[in-house]
Amino acid sequence: MTKLYKILTAKTLVPNIHLFLFDAPRIARKAKAGQFVVLTKDEKGERIPLTIADSDAKAGTVTIVFMEVGKTTRELGLLKTGDSIMSLTGPLGLPTHIENYGTVVCVAGGFAVAPVMPIARALKQAGNKVISILGARNKELIFWEDELRNVSDKLIVTTDDGSYGRKALVTEPLKEILENGEKISLVVAIGPSIMMKFCAKTTQPFGVKTIVSLNPIMVDGTGMCGCCRVSVGGQTKFACVDGPDFDAHQVDWDLLAARQRTYVEEEKQAMENWQCQCGKHS
Amino acid sequence: MPRQDAAVRAKNFKEVATGYTPEMAAEEASRCIQCPKRPCVEGCPVNVDIPEFIKAVREGKMADAVTVLKNKNALPGVCGRVCPQESQCEAKCTLLKQKAPVAIGRLERYVADWETKNKASMPPGAPLPPPTGKKVAVIGSGPAGLTAAADLAKKGHRVTIFEALHVGGGVLMYGIPEFRLPKEIVQNEINFVKSLGVELVLDAVIGKTDTIDELLNSGYDAVFLGTGAGLPMFLGVPGENANGIYSANEWLTRTNLMKAYLFPTYDTPLHVGKKVAVIGGGNVAMDGARCALRLGAEEVYIVYRRSEAELPARREEVENAMEEGIIFKFLTNPTRFLDDGKGWVTGMECVEMELGEPDASGRRRPIVKKGSEFVMNINTVVVALGTTPNPLIAATTDGLNTTSHGTVIADEHTGKTVKDKVWAGGDIVTGAATVISAMGAGKRAAADIDKYLTSL
Ligand SMILES: Cc1cc2nc3c(=O)[nH]c(=O)nc-3n(C[C@H](O)[C@H](O)[C@H](O)COP(=O)(O)OP(=O)(O)OC[C@H]3O[C@@H](n4cnc5c(N)ncnc54)[C@H](O)[C@@H]3O)c2cc1C
Ligand SMILES: Cc1cc2nc3c(=O)[nH]c(=O)nc-3n(C[C@H](O)[C@H](O)[C@H](O)COP(=O)(O)OP(=O)(O)OC[C@H]3O[C@@H](n4cnc5c(N)ncnc54)[C@H](O)[C@@H]3O)c2cc1C
Ligand code: SF4
Ligand code: SF4
Ligand code: FES
Numbered sequence: 001m002t003k004l005y006k007i008l009t010a011k012t013l014v015p016n017i018h019l020f021l022f023d024a025p026r027i028a029r030k031a032k033a034g035q036f037v038v039l040t041k042d043e044k045g046e047r048i049p050l051t052i053a054d055s056d057a058k059a060g061t062v063t064i065v066f067m068e069v070g071k072t073t074r075e076l077g078l079l080k081t082g083d084s085i086m087s088l089t090g091p092l093g094l095p096t097h098i099e100n101y102g103t104v105v106c107v108a109g110g111f112a113v114a115p116v117m118p119i120a121r122a123l124k125q126a127g128n129k130v131i132s133i134l135g136a137r138n139k140e141l142i143f144w145e146d147e148l149r150n151v152s153d154k155l156i157v158t159t160d161d162g163s164y165g166r167k168a169l170v171t172e173p174l175k176e177i178l179e180n181g182e183k184i185s186l187v188v189a190i191g192p193s194i195m196m197k198f199c200a201k202t203t204q205p206f207g208v209k210t211i212v213s214l215n216p217i218m219v220d221g222t223g224m225c226g227c228c229r230v231s232v233g234g235q236t237k238f239a240c241v242d243g244p245d246f247d248a249h250q251v252d253w254d255l256l257a258a259r260q261r262t263y264v265e266e267e268k269q270a271m272e273n274w275q276c277q278c279g280k281h282s
Numbered sequence: 283m284p285r286q287d288a289a290v291r292a293k294n295f296k297e298v299a300t301g302y303t304p305e306m307a308a309e310e311a312s313r314c315i316q317c318p319k320r321p322c323v324e325g326c327p328v329n330v331d332i333p334e335f336i337k338a339v340r341e342g343k344m345a346d347a348v349t350v351l352k353n354k355n356a357l358p359g360v361c362g363r364v365c366p367q368e369s370q371c372e373a374k375c376t377l378l379k380q381k382a383p384v385a386i387g388r389l390e391r392y393v394a395d396w397e398t399k400n401k402a403s404m405p406p407g408a409p410l411p412p413p414t415g416k417k418v419a420v421i422g423s424g425p426a427g428l429t430a431a432a433d434l435a436k437k438g439h440r441v442t443i444f445e446a447l448h449v450g451g452g453v454l455m456y457g458i459p460e461f462r463l464p465k466e467i468v469q470n471e472i473n474f475v476k477s478l479g480v481e482l483v484l485d486a487v488i489g490k491t492d493t494i495d496e497l498l499n500s501g502y503d504a505v506f507l508g509t510g511a512g513l514p515m516f517l518g519v520p521g522e523n524a525n526g527i528y529s530a531n532e533w534l535t536r537t538n539l540m541k542a543y544l545f546p547t548y549d550t551p552l553h554v555g556k557k558v559a560v561i562g563g564g565n566v567a568m569d570g571a572r573c574a575l576r577l578g579a580e581e582v583y584i585v586y587r588r589s590e591a592e593l594p595a596r597r598e599e600v601e602n603a604m605e606e607g608i609i610f611k612f613l614t615n616p617t618r619f620l621d622d623g624k625g626w627v628t629g630m631e632c633v634e635m636e637l638g639e640p641d642a643s644g645r646r647r648p649i650v651k652k653g654s655e656f657v658m659n660i661n662t663v664v665v666a667l668g669t670t671p672n673p674l675i676a677a678t679t680d681g682l683n684t685t686s687h688g689t690v691i692a693d694e695h696t697g698k699t700v701k702d703k704v705w706a707g708g709d710i711v712t713g714a715a716t717v718i719s720a721m722g723a724g725k726r727a728a729a730d731i732d733k734y735l736t737s738l
Pocket of ligand 2: 451
């Protein structure tokens with residue numbers, strides 16, 4: 001099968017986190033903050049969803065940022081500028097709802113500074129006062145700090161180990177902002193499920209509307225398979241077409257976590273099998 | 283027709299039926315009495331010239347047989363395998379009343395397979411007419427879209443197919459399993475459609491990548507909607523989101539399109555428990571169950587709320603499934619799923635049913651037997667209750683009329699929708715139906731689109 005989508009730039013942002021700039025004019029023309037693509041590396045590859053971190057309609061390009069977590073993302077991490085992949089589909093999912101809310105807080109955990117960027121920028125452009133919180137495990141893993149600062153009125157950086165910025169989890173400054181008295185109209189939190197869940201717990205007592213971008217396992221990304229079912233407010237939704245943004249206070253987090261673990265055994269097997277075959281990557 | 287032995291085939295994904303030998307084909311073809319009234323042709327939704335192609339087979343003029351067949355049917359290798367011939371062409375065969383109808387489908391398959399093996403000895407097809415300069419966008423590359431595209435290209439129109447997935451073919455690729463319809467055959471037939479000058483654009487989700495109105499405004503003179511019925515239905519009972527519960531679409535897509543049966547050579551995983559229950563009684567349920575067996579499940583159940591007589595699946599596939607060892611639990615309906623406390627399905631609470639008076643569909647209505655609850659222990663569930671059209675197209679297109687089931691309303695004879703320049707056909711109009719009825723709809727719409735384009 002022909003590989004149709006060229007990587008114009010591949011770079012490693014921080015260890016294990018990579019950026020691809022794709023030549024994809026059809027997607028770039030339509031992409032909006034909060035939407036994602038589904039990509040397949042080659043004939044034998046699986047379809048995986050990744051958020052559109054940036055897009056340029058004029059240049060016809062789309063940027064994605066991904067973290068190495070398993071076989072597919074590790075394999076993708078080996079691709080270089082000039083390589084191509086078989087399939088790239090999008091923009092999928094509903095765009096994040098943007099309006100002038102007043103003051104909003106954007107929380108980005110780990111690699112999620114990438115998906116948060118276009119949302120923070122759009123919120124800023126819509127006239128909001130944007131306070132951003134960028135959290136990472138340590139200093140080494142922080143990227144796009146300046147980029148996020150540029151689209152925010154205020155940026156707070158935290159690390160788990162205190163090697164940079166404030167030693168805290170993102171929920172601590174979030175709670176302080178909510179307690180501070182300034183009226184916060186919206187919180188957008190994107191990152192690992194556990195982080196999103198605790199952000200939801202943090203904002204709930206304050207009654208502040210909180211949006212999260214859910215990341216269940218997906219296949220087609222078009223509403224055809226039902227693999228991405230999540231439960232929100234007691235109702236089953238397909239995250240790829242009804243989301244991926246949902247009201248954080250209504251999400252059944254335990255169900256999401258359980259479903260994300262569906263293929264833990266198989267994922268391990270895939271990694272081991274791949275590592276034996278290619279030997280040099282440990 | 284020769285088939286792989288049941289015990290052997292239940293463990294592999296190779297085609298179940300191995301096809302006629304030349305001698306068998308010649309013998310079967312010689313049974314056809316060449317009825318002047320051609321009743322069989324009427325039974326075929328795309329009006330294949332059945333007596334003519336069979337005559338060519340009998341006379342050993344295989345290249346002619348191919349030409350006659352392909353004149354009406356762009357996908358003979360597919361139809362020869364999956365058409366419900368027993369209720370279509372063969373149901374009208376004169377010989378039905380005497381002994382057995384001519385095995386039209388099997389002969390069709392034989393001719394298509396001959397062509398694949400003998401490509402080189404095929405004469406070049408009729409040259410295409412000069413380009414008309416008219417452009418048509420076909421949405422969806424299932425049988426409806428492929429047929430409409432082929433017919434329009436043969437009239438000299440420029441056709442582009444837009445397909446949401448990374449592979450063309452629709453249900454033929456993602457739904458119907460390899461052992462009933464080898465994917466190579468589907469791709470060969472798609473290549474034939476492309477050889478007519480049709481462009482196939484993959485990874486294009488219409489409604490997202492472009493809307494119908496944007497396509498019309500960007501220079502397409504007409505649009506044909508063949509996006510099928512791809513939205514899976516669930517039971518809506520408690521516990522249905524547990525791990526190990528799949529829609530048939532997901533189960534079959536992972537298996538067929540993504541080739542999970544070759545994991546870890548292919549990357550897409552599937553979790554197959556020892557005991558698998560498939561809910562439903564149609565072709566999709568049979569395919570799901572037979573895949574489960576081939577994927578290594580030890581016990582596979584079909585759980586169906588009516589009785590054997592009401593099974594909507596083709597009889598041939600039910601027999602294949604029974605032979606392979608699928609266990610049928612009739613008059614049984616799940617009411618709740620049980621899990622292990624960590625999110626994995628472990629059991630299914632069911633009730634027994636009995637049949638009452640006929641309902642709107644003419645089949646006897648299943649009624650719950652009081653106090654009949656029982657639990658089936660299972661590790662994997664495949665829900666095959668049917669599908670409805672994906673709402674994406676209707677939601678992003680102004681001026682389309684849809685029914686309460688989400689199907690698009692189109693004229694039965696022409697496929698014309700109420701929206702200017704837009705036609706529709708196949709499962710998106712009828713709800714889940716058959717390959718050949720989708721092809722028939724594609725053909726009728728192509729004829730009407732051609733009429734419209736030449737009137738411009
Ligand atoms: C809408 C959406 C947007 C996303 N955006 C990003 C992003 O911008 N950057 C980023 O790094 N990651 C993103 N993800 C997660 C990303 O898709 C997974 O990390 C990736 O699929 C892992 O594949 P793998 O083979 O490397 O790992 P595996 O070893 O296969 O899996 C590791 C974990 O990733 C998850 N996962 C596996 N397969 C899939 C799948 N097909 N779909 C979704 N999740 C899966 C599972 O929870 C699994 O336990 C997004 C997910 C969704 C649903
Ligand atoms: C498991 C299974 C077994 C079956 N077995 C049989 C059988 O034995 N015999 C038989 O006759 N019939 C069978 N059928 C039914 C038959 O396959 C369908 O009736 C037929 O494929 C319908 O054709 P279609 O062209 O209308 O739609 P589809 O085949 O569904 O094709 C629609 C295409 O449109 C694409 N699409 C959808 N939305 C968009 C969009 N927004 N933009 C772009 N593309 C889009 C889809 O990805 C798909 O490729 C079976 C069906 C299933 C699921
Ligand atoms: S296309 Fe189907 S219905 Fe028509 S002749 Fe062939 S097998 Fe029969
Ligand atoms: S009805 Fe039967 S016997 Fe008569 S022409 Fe058709 S296939 Fe032959
Ligand atoms: S990923 Fe298939 S329905 Fe959402």
